Amino acid sequence: MTRLVSARPAPAMINGFDGGKLADLPERERTMIERRQALLGSSYRLFYETPVHPVRGDGVWLYDADDNAYLDAYNNVPSVGHCHPHVVEAIASQAAVLNTHTRYLGEQILDYSERLLATFPAELNRVMYTCTGSEAVDLALRLARYYTGGTGIIITENAYHGVTTAAAEISPALGPNMPLGQHVLTVPAPDNYRGDGRDVGDVLAENVANAIAFMRRHGIKPAAFIADGIFSTDGIFSEPAGFLKKTLDVLHEAGALYIADEVQPGFGRLGTGMWGFMRHGITPDIVVMGKPMGNGMPIAAAVMKHEIEQKFGADIRYFNTFGANHVSITAASAVLDVIENEALIENARVTGDHLLAGMRALQETVPSIGDVRGIGLFLGLDFVKDRETREPDGALALKVVNGLRDRRVLISASGPAGNVLKIRPPLPFKIEHADLFLTALKDVLEDAGAAA
Template sequence: MSSSATAYMINGFDPSNADMLSAQEQDLVARRRALLGPSYKLFYEHPVHVVRAEGVWLYDPQGNAYLDVYNNVPSVGHCHPRVVEAISRQSAILNTHTRYLHEDILRYSEDLLATYPDEISNVMFTCTGSEAVDLALRIARYYTGGTGIIVTANAYHGLTTAVAEISPSMGPNVPIGQHVYVVEAPDDYRNGRAEIGEVFAERVANAIKDMKRHGIKFAGFIADGIFSTDGILTDPPGFLKKTLDVVHGAGGLYIADEVQPGFGRTGTHWWGFQRHGIVPDLVVMGKPMGNGMPIAGVAAKPEVLERFGTDIRYFNTFGANTVSIAAAQAVLDVIKGERLMENAVKIGGYMLEGMRGLQKKYEAIGDVRGAGLFLAMEFVTDRHSKTPDPKLSLNVVNQLREKRMLISASSSTGHVLKIRPPLPFTQEHADMFISGLDDVLAKLS
């Protein structure tokens, strides 16, 4: 990516290199910019043109298949037939909002909340994860009477004005909110696994003290339990318990952002926060909920939601519309019926083993980690200094793209491979990916 770019995105296409593309691709890029404006970004040095998808595969106009090792939105696989059928059937019957009585939203809510700890028994629906985070912030601030929010240093939580203010990864041109405090993420690779829980909890405690010193009342802490944009920091399970205690001790709410780790992706649990043995006050859900259909939500402890719900009328015209609910119900049923969580444990473990084999082979791989089908490979200039090597990481991402295998990168510098395939990934797919990754690393070494 050109250093002159004003809106840098890790693993983003540099429009100044458009002359390297085919005539058709140049035309599409030019029309995108003319019609959509400059904010819309493309992945990869060589953007991918896709026209259809099925399962874990994306296809270009020439029929070439690309192995999807990245997209968590189609969590049960692209165009899953049960989800497609549910959407088609419901759209031919009724598509309306939540101000009429309807059985489907209640049945889905019961099934969804059954995956949560007993303490969380309410759910409110939105269209997008950004809306859900926005709603969670409103609830937390109303409940506590505070305004201060704590996030991690490269967090991403969404795109609304309020949520962009708690998303440092959006870059320097998107200011962090005046009452938003940033703490370094819990990196056990650098800070030591045994101490990481205490270290991170102390960072949060110090941020709360700093807020109070500046006359700001603490409202809440928000993080996803796998720290997806901070570098995919998964270990050791349980290290967030002390942070929860600190947050509650200061009168704040703990908000778990489950847009990326949720819906069984970690394999051992439905939700990322469950790996840490904690029960948050609010939980945000998004993209994978409807396999790409616009549905998201906030699950909550009822005592946290009570006053907000009583005092403030909430309505979202398209949130939990009957077609999106049908899609969400199908997704939940498929995860259970096709035992996709068990598959995430099995295949995720298999991929982790293969990646650790590559770590023994290539000195540039400083660390390999993951939970279920959410995996990371961290590149460093040398293992002693652990200096991040984003150049190598992005070269790997783009070389894999040329082999028609799609992943992306994470962390503030992009030195960590972000590996997050749809949940029906098989051992055959894993072998293809590990082999391709080995070939690319051998070439770049």
């Protein structure tokens, strides 16, 4: 019984390679893509008009087969940088000793769990491990439904939460051919830029309350609202801090849970603490995280209040053969070491502020830049056809994304219309890298004729 609050359809993949232009590519890349299509099938997609072929990585850089360096301002999975030596050494050392599952006793999982849970509010004191963020979302939905006895899930209009069946059914960003679940309702994202001037916290809470009322009218008991807190695929919305409080109150009053999807904003990316939800002054009921916790190794988790796990665990066994194996737990522990020892949360704040200031300076001379927003190392630049109407300009955003790629700077786009640059580099991205990005962005905008 899916009900879209907005009739706007979800888009096709943003910044996807057009297979119809295969003949325009050099022979090496054309041959590789033909092999991909023959071996992997049509569901696998590539980024950019001219796909990138990285063969190695180092910090915030990727290198192609000709050893050209690409500034990575997009990939959050290698959260502490590509091939960080401390993480690489930890993985290799543990792989040479032992790698097995959680049905045997082991110190590593306990030591890491204590470290991880110490970064959360005290009420969030149980953790269950998976291999991917999609699995963690899937598990969180099971927990929420079992604890509440409900089936209704509320999401935002262009959300993305994963690729398992349950996660895909709450991911309208996958496109209109991926049907949402029967008891899934969507609400508009908290868009300050294109809103009506009302407080976005009030509007979101009202929309969630209306979705709950709709569910009840149709005999559906609400289970949870899930959001990533930065609303990354909806267009990147972070302000003002605290706007999620009223939504949490509405959910709890209805007996439903708040699931914070921290796969993208978590692990210090926003520069205001370890977790994105913290800047809103709330304590979610369940928090999910994904592969950035292991710098790309297959480890993810759901953290929850003990009463939620207790009810589920008393009745249902949980096991994930590869989740929290020794090598992945060791990688995750090494990631925490790097975040702490290299002050990466503070770096995210400082570099993010510098990027925001630089893009806002560009905004003064580029009429097509309607809004610059975000926090820490998760930023968005919103292109418009007209600042008065604020009509999205997805074509210009795509042109800029590919223009940056041609200058070997990697980003992508976000939002239902694909008009928001999505800037989300690895956490070691420093001011010197930000300046390289800003210079390249300025050059691309001038070449596109967007500058005044």
